[in-house]
Each structure stands twice: as C-alpha cells, then as structure tokens.
Amino acid sequence: MQTTDYTKNKDLKTESFGCGNLACPGCGETIAMRGVLNALDGDAVIVIPACCGSIIDGLFPFSKARVPVLHTPFATAASTAAGVLHGLRRRGNKHTTVVAWAGDGGTYDIGLQALSSTVERNEDFLYICYDNEAYMNTGIQRSSSTPLLAWTTTTPEGDLKKAPKKNIIDIMSAHRIPYSAAATVAYPDDLVAKVRRAKSTPGSKFVNILAPCPTGWKSKPSLSVKISRLAVRSNVYPLYEVFDGERLVLRDNPDPVPVGKYMELQGRFHGLSEQEVELVQRHVDHAWEQLRKRADEII
Amino acid sequence: MRALITGNEAVSTAVRLARVELIAAYPITPQTSISEKLSQYCSEGTLDADFVKVESEHSAMATVIGAASTGVRTFTATSSQGLALMHELLHWSSGARLPIVMANVNRALGAPWNIWGDQSDSLAQRDTGWLQFYCESCQEVLDTTLMAFAVAERVNTPVMVMLDGFILSHTAEPVQIPEPDAVDSLLGGGPSPPALVDPENPRTLHAVTSPDHFMEFKHHQFQAAAGAEKVSVEVAEEFGKIFGRNYPGTEEFMCGDAETILVASGTAAGTVRHVVRKYREQGKKVGMMRVRMFRPYPFDEVRRIVSGAKRVAVLERAISPGSEGTMAQELRSAAYSAGGGPQVYDFVAGLGGRDIVPEDIERMLELVENGADKLQRVNWLGLKE
Incomplete structure (x- = not known):
C-alpha cells in the first residue's frame, strides 16, 4: 500500500483540518477527517451533527477547520447538508462538495430517517459516517453499530450487546444510490481513492469509515491504525464498494487472521469466553462468505 | 388585481x-x-x-x-x-x-x-x-x-x-x-x-x-x-x-373610552368585533384589542391600550394545563407591570376547532360585567358538560 496521496499535503498551514484539535490521543475521527478533506482538495463544506466531531474541531471562538463548518442538531446531518447543497448551487457554486460528517449514532440511529430521505432523493452530496461503534461523545453507550458482545456503559458486563452490528452499507445500497463504500483509516490510499470516486460521482454518496476510539474501545492510542488494519484482515470489517446499489466490488482477504487477534487488543471485548469469541468468528465468517457470493468483482 | x-x-x-x-x-x-x-x-x-x-x-x-x-x-x-x-x-x-x-x-x-x-x-x-x-x-x-x-x-x-x-x-x-x-x-x-x-x-x-x-x-x-x-x-x-393597507402590531377597536376590553387574536376577532359593534349601538362602553404581533410582545403598546379600562376579558384558543391561557399570562404581565391596571379575566373557547359564536362573546361580557364573583382564574366557554 502506498500512502503518497494521503500525506500529499505536508504543509500544515494549508491543511484543511489544522493541528491542535481537541480529539483524544489515537482518535480515528481526526485521521479520517484529514484524509477526506485532503482527498477533496479542501473544497468542501462540512455539516456536523452532535458527535465527537462537534467537540474536536474546537470550542468557540476556536476552530481547526479551514473549510466552512456548520454545526447542526443530532438528527439533521443529511437534511441540513441538503439545504446547504441547494443554497450553494443556487448561489452559483457548482464545485464544492457538501459533506455530512456524522458518527455512527447520528447515522445508524437518530439520523437514519433524514439520511434515508436525502439519499432517496439522490441529493448530490457526500455522507461520511466515521464509525466508532458507540456513542463515544456521551461516554460510550451502545448504538446500533456496536458489534456483537461488545462492552459499553449501557451493555455492561453480564449484559453485553446481544445484537450484531447493523449493516449500514446494505441499507444505503438498498436505496440504489450511485455509490456506497466501506473504508477505514488503516488503508489511507483506499480511503482517499473512495472519497475521490465519490466526489466525481453525481448524486448521493455514502462512505462508512471505521474509526477506532481508544477511549471507548479500551485500546492503546498507539494501536488505532493497527486495530483498524486487523479489523479488515480478520474480515470483521471488509472493504468494499457498491455501485448503483448493484455492482459490489470487494477487496479480497485471502489469508484472514482469527477475530481473536482483532478483539484481544480491545478492552471492550475482554473477558469473553472462547465460546463467545467462536460465536463472533462464526458471524464474521458467515458475513464474509455472503459478501463474497454477492461480489461482482473481487480485487 | x-x-x-x-x-x-x-x-x-x-x-x-x-x-x-x-x-x-x-x-x-x-x-x-x-x-x-x-x-x-x-x-x-x-x-x-x-x-x-x-x-x-x-x-x-x-x-x-x-x-x-x-x-x-x-x-x-x-x-x-x-x-x-x-x-x-x-x-x-x-x-x-x-x-x-x-x-x-x-x-x-x-x-x-x-x-x-x-x-x-x-x-x-x-x-x-x-x-x-x-x-x-x-x-x-x-x-x-x-x-x-x-x-x-x-x-x-x-x-x-x-x-x-x-x-x-x-x-x-x-x-x-x-x-x-x-x-x-x-x-x-x-x-x-x-x-x-x-x-x-x-x-x-x-x-x-x-x-x-x-x-x-x-x-x-x-x-x-x-x-x-x-x-x-x-x-x-x-x-x-x-x-395602502395598514397593520398595527396591536389592533385597537373602540378601546378609547371602553370600560371593558375584549382581547382576541386570529379569526375569532371578527366575531368579537361584531359583538362589540352591537353593544356599542346599545350604548355600552366595550372595545376590542386584537393581538397581531405576539412575539415580540408589545408590552408598552398593550399596557397603553388596556390601562384605561376597568376590566379586560381575554378570549383564548389555547390553554396551558396547570396554568392558564397563554394570552392572559402575557396580558397580565403587560397590564400590571406599572402597577394598577384593569382586572383581567381569562376565557378559553374554540379548542380543536369548535365554533366561537357571538353568544359565547355575549356570555363572556355578561359574566365579566355582572357576574365576576362567579368567575374562576380560567373560565371555559361553550362546554357541553
């Protein structure tokens, strides 16, 4: 893997998302934000609903962003972005990418209705979900993106999450939008390529970016990239794209590592029995096989 | 056109x-x-x-x-x-x-x-x-x-x-x-x-x-x-x-010398105006104030209009359960803010689209002018129970 694209912009003074933000050490959100904004060459408006991102950028009167940022209530990332899009286009701006930038709570849960409606109308915008698999900004509560048997403060020991993670790419591609994709911060070239593809595709685009959260995952901040790489290598989080809701392109993973290798680095999975890890493995294997069967192209 | x-x-x-x-x-x-x-x-x-x-x-x-x-x-x-x-x-x-x-x-x-x-x-x-x-x-x-x-x-x-x-x-x-x-x-x-x-x-x-x-x-x-x-x-x-059409924030209708001012908003004001006209023909000193601008609330304007009256009856098409009608709360706040002020009575009517008819307004007037001792903080007009 090359990372030239991702780090193309070495001048911190012209980075779209500057340094000095308020993220926790090892936060996947900021890595994702930097990659996305660089992929868009800084020509973006970012609409941020309630999420870690609404803190990370800075408290008034400070902001790390060098692109317009519009903070908006929790459920409204997509619908506010649609308004910005129409407004910009009416004012003659035909080039700026309007980006809704939401966490998994604002995407999989409270913002899903507005997101569904906005992509059903095929509004020409890019929705990014930086997915840290729980409500991290409020202190680690389960969302419908939280994986099976993960600990959170609302799925405590003895009552770990019983439902598997919701498949948001399936939901988005069921809307037959032009482009939806799964990416993660461990594969920056892949991430940048997907965002560039999204930018050049008219209509609604959705990219889910797995963004590790050391605070909520109970993992070492220095391991965020490694953990997200293991998510892909264990098939917990396959990298794929769906075009027009039909053509599925899957990045192959010929030599997968056991899910235990991914889970053992995260305190949220500590204390699981062998049988429970085996249960997760079966879920992951099944989902991977289904995905391979559905894939039109495996790269 | x-x-x-x-x-x-x-x-x-x-x-x-x-x-x-x-x-x-x-x-x-x-x-x-x-x-x-x-x-x-x-x-x-x-x-x-x-x-x-x-x-x-x-x-x-x-x-x-x-x-x-x-x-x-x-x-x-x-x-x-x-x-x-x-x-x-x-x-x-x-x-x-x-x-x-x-x-x-x-x-x-x-x-x-x-x-x-x-x-x-x-x-x-x-x-x-x-x-x-x-x-x-x-x-x-x-x-x-x-x-x-x-x-x-x-x-x-x-x-x-x-x-x-x-x-x-x-x-x-x-x-x-x-x-x-x-x-x-x-x-x-x-x-x-x-x-x-x-x-x-x-x-x-x-x-x-x-x-x-x-x-x-x-x-x-x-x-x-x-x-x-x-x-x-x-x-x-x-x-x-x-x-050539003029819209004051608050409409005054025959309020100048009125002893009783009825307060209304929206379409109910038309019915109230009709009743006021009828009572004026009988020589009664009745007027109507119509709330048009509710936010911002024109406190000084409202106080000026109602301060000369003996009593004000507010006709509400809304109710705040556990309190009183919203319009009456605002009006009391304006009317009493400089001390003194007229007696304010609150009437709820026309909820959920029930018609507010002239007889309701006449009943309201009768109550505030001749039966105030029977009135409660909030009075419901046209109830069937």
Missing part, C-alpha cells in the same frame, strides 16, 4: 411574490395545500425555487436552516404536530439568527387526534425565539407573509405567520394581489440574507460555546427579538405607503 383565494393560497401567493429560492416542506392537514400550490408554482416555473420534498417537518426545518445559512431566501409551512416535531430546530434556527419565514396553519395538538384549528401549537412555541404574527383575514395573511420576509431579514430572526386552520386556511375571500414590482420595492428585489456558509470565506458556525461566551450570544438574540417590535412597525409603515 383582486382574486378570490383561500388563506393557504394567500400564503403561497406571498411566497411566490417574495421570490423565495428554497422551500422544504412536509404534508400535514390543514397546511398541505400551501405546499401543493408552491410545488405547482415551482413546476410550472412561476416561482424559480428549489422545492425539497423532505420526509418530516424536522428535516424541513433542517433543510431550510442549511439553505438559509448560504444566504438564500427560504420558506416552510406546517401545522400542529409538525410544528411540535420541529421544536428543537425552532430554537436552533433562531439561535443561528437565520431569517427563515414559516406559515403555521393553527391546529390543535393531540391526543386525542384533531385536525381543526386552535392556537395551542404556535403559542407553545413562544419561547423558541421566533417572531409570531396572528392573522384575521386572507388579505392579512398575504400581506403579513410579505412583511415577514422584510422583518426577518432586517433583524436576522425567523418569523412565523399564523392563520387559523380551516376557518382561514380553507376559506376563500376577495384578496388584493400585489404587483410584483411593488413587492420587490418592499423586499429589495432579491435575496439579501448574509451568506454565512461560504467556501470563499470559511467560517465555523454554532460550535460548542462555553459559559464564558454563551450568555452574550443569547443577549444579542434577545435584543434583536425585542428590537423587532420597532422594525415590524417600520416595515408595516413602509408596506402601508406602498400598498
């Missing part, structure tokens, strides 16, 4: 004449025909606007917030449950200081389900930072909607225009349709809101604001809303000069 149009058509016509650029709306009775007509205008090209057909009122307001942030003129319309669903974003849009205009077709809130008119939906939103105007006729609906854009854009504060569900929204009256050029002269001929979201001049908007700064934001917002009273009067005067 004079045309026979409904209250809802008056709203749509005003939005077309105001050259609104973006509309986002969701169907709800009795608002729906506003959206339908605007869809038609956009479709046939008589209005050059983007109509975003959202999946909820919550998203409707979010979408106009996004668009208004880029500096385009925006509009939405709703009623009742839809307005309640928007509640979170009403606060957000006024805090964001966006000059959005919305028509709210007044309708009761459930449970139980009811699609007919009362004012409990919009009065419940009084603290959201939106300016509120209540209309009595279709002409007033059209004119107030036009003025709403001027007021909103001069004070960077959103404005809600109210019309009673069905009684006004679906009743056709002869309405003078303004000439587009005349409307342009009032509204500056084009969009004027600031482009807060601008890729050429990046800003971060509405970031988390600590206790060190938050109060100053709210103080600015408060001052703008308070200052909107003067601006609304100025806009109404400009409007009067252009169109």
